[in-house]
Amino acid sequence: MRPSPRLVAALAVLPLALTACGGGGSSGTPAAPPSVAGASADNRPVKSGGTLTVALNADPDALDPSTSTTxxxxxxxxxxxxxxxxxxxxxxxxxxxxxxxxxxxxxxxxxxxxxxxxxxxxxxxxxxxxxxxxxxxxxxxxxxxxxxxxxxxxxxxxxxxxxxxxxxxxxxxxxxxxxxxxxxxxxxxxxxxxxxxxxxxxGPVCVGPFKFASRTSGSEIVLEKAPDYYDAAKVKLDKLVYKIIVDPNVRAANLKSGDVQVGDNLATNTVKGVQSDPNLKVVSGGGLGYYGVTINIGNADGATEKSGPVDTALGKSPQLREAFELALDRDAINKTVYNGLYEVDCFGVPLDSPFRADGLQCPQRDVAKAKQLVQASGVPTPIKVTLNTPNDAVNIRLAQVIQQMTKEAGFEVKVHTAEFVSLLEEGKAGTFDAMLVGWSGRVDLDGNLTNLVTSRGSNNYSGMSDPGIDDPIKQAAAESDQAKRAELYAAAMKKIAELRGILYLYHNKYYLGMSKNVAGVQYFADGLPRFVTAGFAA
Known part of the structure; x- marks a missing residue:
């Protein structure tokens, strides 16, 4: 999909503060995608002791394994x-x-x-x-x-x-x-x-290489080496300090200054700048999850309650949701917002998943057809849509690109920003029209679907509720034959694509920046940095 000249012109007028984020920028040669193997293969000897400071891109919700969703x-x-x-x-x-x-x-x-x-x-x-x-x-x-x-x-x-x-x-x-x-x-x-x-x-207490020490909401979480850990000899660091640094440019700047030694979830337009610093390196993980626009089509009383009617233009009209999707150019979004470092897709199944059926097709951008659907709906234009988005610069930029794209088809998107945890609460409660939200992904595809798209799922913010989704997903979970599971999931995903409670945009890769003197970090496809063997190179 190539962006139209008109779209390119529209994107060019986005605010300078969002198109010129620091740390390498989105212009010029794209950053080279790092490999996830880069972290796991780094087995240099590390010294005992020291504090590793890690920048997180958001403040976690409660550190309770039963309730956590972030x-x-x-x-x-x-x-x-x-x-x-x-x-x-x-x-x-x-x-x-x-x-x-x-x-x-x-x-x-x-x-x-x-x-x-x-x-x-x-x-x-x-x-x-x-x-x-x-x-x-x-x-x-x-x-x-x-x-x-x-x-x-x-x-x-x-x-x-x-x-x-x-x-x-x-x-x-x-x-x-x-x-x-x-x-x-x-x-x-x-x-x-x-x-x-x-x-x-x-004050969570589990089994782990580090134990909880303290938390200052919105600022930092401190973990200390756990003396009772069954493999304590493997743990070299004395302390892990997680600093909450929401702004991606500030995270990159803190890496470069040495104030933090590891920065999670680097914005793609800062990857190149971090890569070019002789004292830093970047590795990648993720790809199991997805990101997209969740549209409230039935979450009237809360995600876990029975689906009910939603009084918004998109919520009431499947054809308007189709028009909204046809106005989007996923390739242009990837290039414009993410420097081409994400994996474009319109389904919630990873591109290399064994559960992905052959022949899954994504719709091309078609503004003319989108306009026809808008006109046929009989809803007066511009059709107003409120798009809730996390309040970081990259998500705001994505929301503004969507705003520009859909405007061509007759939509007037108002961008509403909120702190991430607040956004999730709005999603659970159903107090939204559309929202930008993703899922970090699981190795078994059931983990990308059941809670998120089946009736009364705890994270089914869209309120989708359809036997064409519920039944095949339930059947697939009871099936041990992988080919049959893939066939059942394909049927469910076809129905999800028809209802459009979620407009999947891409599979996001996670880019982890770290000081070159940090070794022993394990970073896998789930995008979770493991520091059990990490430390400062000897």
Missing amino acids: LVGREVFANMCEKLYDIDAKSTIVPQLAGALPELSDDGKEVTIKLREGVKFNDGTAFDAEAVKKSLDRHRTWEKSARQADLEAVSKVTVVDPTTIQLTLKRAFTPLTAQLADRAGMIMSPKALDAANDNFGA
């Missing part, structure tokens, strides 16, 4: 709250707090998990099957838990013995191990849970 929260959890399973550099699921991969009964409804022995939580409490049961039951039954859908297939957790648990399922659920490789598999100290209950996130 990527930045997962970044912090990756270094203080281990899970039953994890992924490795090849995106293969591997045991972490579990001692081995699960054993399944013939019908797939009994799942037995052996646990790692000799493990303690970061408060010294013993890690055992009772502790695992307490956390899993909290994840799946607590009314405030965002993990309920992740573990919905689990009907009972049984302690077999101190080192073994058994999960009884309502139905075979193939993605379960992948769910347990994320927050649904994070195990919390039972002592801390009993003491804090609903306020666990204010």
Whole structure:
């Protein structure tokens, strides 16, 4: 898709502050996409001791594995709250707090998990099957838990013995191990849970290489080396300090000045500038998730409530949503906003996923057809749309590009900015028209769909509710044959594309900037920097 001359002219008048972000800019030769292998392959010896300061692009929500919904929260959890399973550099699921991969009964409804022995939580409490049961039951039954859908297939957790648990399922659920490789598999100290209950996130205690020390809202989160960690000899750093630096140019500037040694989620127009600094390097991760425009088409009373009518032009009219999408040029967005460093797509399945069916097609930009649909709708133009966006410069720029593109088709987009966590609350509550929001992605495609597009899903901000989506996704989760799963997911994604509750724009790669004297960082396709073996090069 090539941007039209008219579109290029429209994009050229965007505010200078947004088109000329520092750290390399978006003009000239694009930055070279770094490789995710660059971090994982850096096994230089590191010194013991020291504090590593990491810039986060947003302030996480509560650091409670049961309620957390943010990527930045997962970044912090990756270094203080281990899970039953994890992924490795090849995106293969591997045991972490579990001692081995699960054993399944013939019908797939009994799942037995052996646990790692000799493990303690970061408060010294013993890690055992009772502790695992307490956390899993909290994840799946607590009314405030965002993990309920992740573990919905689990009907009972049984302690077999101190080192073994058994999960009884309502139905075979193939993605379960992948769910347990994320927050649904994070195990919390039972002592801390009993003491804090609903306020666990204010002082979280898990098993991990680092333990929670303090948090200053909007400013920083401090973790310290955990003396009770089962593999403490592997941990070299004394302390991790996460600084909240929302502005991408300030994050890049702090990297260059040395005030931080690692910067997460670099804006693509700062990648080139960071790469060119002789004291810095950039590695990439991500690609499992997506970013796009979520349109409220049925979230009348909250994401987890029954779908209902929404009184907005886009919410009421599938043909106006089609017109809105046809006004967008995904390639132009990628080049103009992201320096061409993202992966353009219109589906929620990664481009290299084994679950991606052949022949998935994305619509080309067609302003003429979009205008026809707008005219046929009978809605007076310009059609007003409020687009909620995170309040950082890059998202504002994306919103303004969308504003310019859709204006040609007869839409008048008002950009409403909000702090990221507030934006998520508006999404959950359904108090929005359209919003820019993404998902960091999971290795099993069920994790990109169930909570986000099925009826009453905890993150189904659009309020989509259709058996053409729900049924094949549920069937795929119970299916062990990969080809059949891909076929079922393709059917669901076709229906998602028709309803247009989400207009997927791209799969975002995550770019991690770091000082060249930092080594031992593990950075995988999930985009979560792991610092368990990190330190300063010896």
